[in-house]
Amino acid sequence: MDTFMTILSEETGSRRSVYSYQYLRNNNQMGYHTEDRNGSLYHCLNQDIMVSILQYQREKNVKISMFLNDIPFNHEISDLEMPRHRNDFIELTYVIQGTISVIVDQELMTFTENELYLINPNVPFQEKKNISDAVVFNISLRSSFFNEILLSNIPEDSLQGFLRKCLMNEKNSAKMLRFTPSIHSVQKKISDVYSLILTEYKTRATGYMLIIQGYFTRLLDYLVSNYQFSFSEDVKNKYKEYMFQEVKNYLYTHYQVVQLQDLEDTFHYSGNYFNRLIQTFTGKSYSSYLIHIRLKIARDMLEYSTKKIDDIMEQVGYHNKGFFYKVFTEKYGKTPAAYRRELKKQDGR
Structure with missing residues (x-):
């Protein structure tokens, strides 16, 4: 936890430039790009995985640290409200501190500290900046990459394999999944894995993607074992x-x-x-x-x-x-x- 909070303090406390959302849409150096598809705004991932930390401060600018290479892209978005959009990828968000409110399709949902939520591709959603006061950690993954991780090395005829298959079935049939911890002490395990993923992503040593894949597998196993989701x-x-x-x-x-x-x-x-x-x-x-x-x-x-x-x-x-x-x-x-x-x-x- 100490390592994670050190990383968090460094990223949220760093200096950054202020941009409008429209400006960032036209920035080709981002880890994703945007497209208009049949009147809907889409965020499209340019790589298998991207990690980012966002700090919502109600009426203030949203602080964002996006890790595209070994140097994070630190910036703030000055828009009064975040745009409603869809992703062509899976987004797994971990609420580190505070609460964040999100409209998923037509439903307003509020997520609190230590909860996670997974939003499937093609689902319209909007983070409500003006009523959110939170620090969140996003992991964005292409669906094929997520499925490969989830279905790899499943222990046959075991509780863990069964739970992973349940998670896959729930993910395929739902717009989003909400993970609420069954015990508070699991927070350290989750934050430790997130810090390991972030460290590997920033360092980018040889084989880092395979290592990240292993850490993400561990993260999924923590989620299905220690968090409640619908059955x-x-x-x-x-x-x-x-x-x-x-x-x-x-x-x-x-x-x-x-x-x-x-x-x-x-x-x-x-x-x-x-x-x-x-x-x-x-x-x-x-x-x-x-x-x-x-x-x-x-x-x-x-x-x-x-x-x-x-x-x-x-x-x-x-x-x-x-x-x-x-x-x-x-x-x-x-x-x-x-x-x-x-x-x-x-x-x-």
């Missing part, structure tokens, strides 16, 4: 199935030391959510399901290893011998020692 009822049910599998895998991997807070920190939902989720798929509470996993692993160790029972107890996460014997006996009808003796009799050992 249909069928998709919500499928999401729960994938989420349960992720939680189940996590519990089987960390069964020795896992606590409910670890699930909250990893998957960004409340403890009550995980209790309900596990109850839905197993009929057990979180604590009962964890005991089930530990005892199942302990039973397998009794059967397939020669480890001492006290060592097995410690390995599956129990340090109270009385409690371990109690829950094991309740589940399998025998103490661990009796269970092992019975197995030896069956094997003729």
Whole structure:
């Protein structure tokens, strides 16, 4: 966050020239150009990706830093209002500070700090300068480039792959997408990735576009994992199935030391959510399901290893011998020692 705020302070505080929007339309050095198409004003991207920082100050000029090469194009727009226009590219905006109001098609929408919004190509919109007081970070991408990033390296049959496909479906069917954080602490992750993208874009060392593509993939994964966006009822049910599998895998991997807070920190939902989720798929509470996993692993160790029972107890996460014997006996009808003796009799050992 410190790196990001340093970058932000440098760019928003730098000196800049003042231009009218009309003047900038005729500037061939911009990272995009404008066209009139059937009476509509279009912004058209001249490259795969462009990044910019904008500062809205209500009645004052809009301060803009556009990164076209290693030197940013810093300027201000003096027009009383920003023009209504369409893009031929995707625009992903992150609200760093304050609030920004935007008319998307015919609807006035206000976005607050730490929200992101994605506006699809060909959708008419207008930033309402006179009622906005915000600093925003824009990443503009050609649709083909965005789709390539979104669909690349999707882990098959996983929650992350499922979420990315949902995002693609929602993007294709909506004029815009709004991302609201499910937890506030994700802000640092988002701002860190934005600062990494900006640093690579400004430095432009060999292979910088591949590195940016990797960072943007990470950004999308943060969005689909930590931000809320709309789902249909069928998709919500499928999401729960994938989420349960992720939680189940996590519990089987960390069964020795896992606590409910670890699930909250990893998957960004409340403890009550995980209790309900596990109850839905197993009929057990979180604590009962964890005991089930530990005892199942302990039973397998009794059967397939020669480890001492006290060592097995410690390995599956129990340090109270009385409690371990109690829950094991309740589940399998025998103490661990009796269970092992019975197995030896069956094997003729």
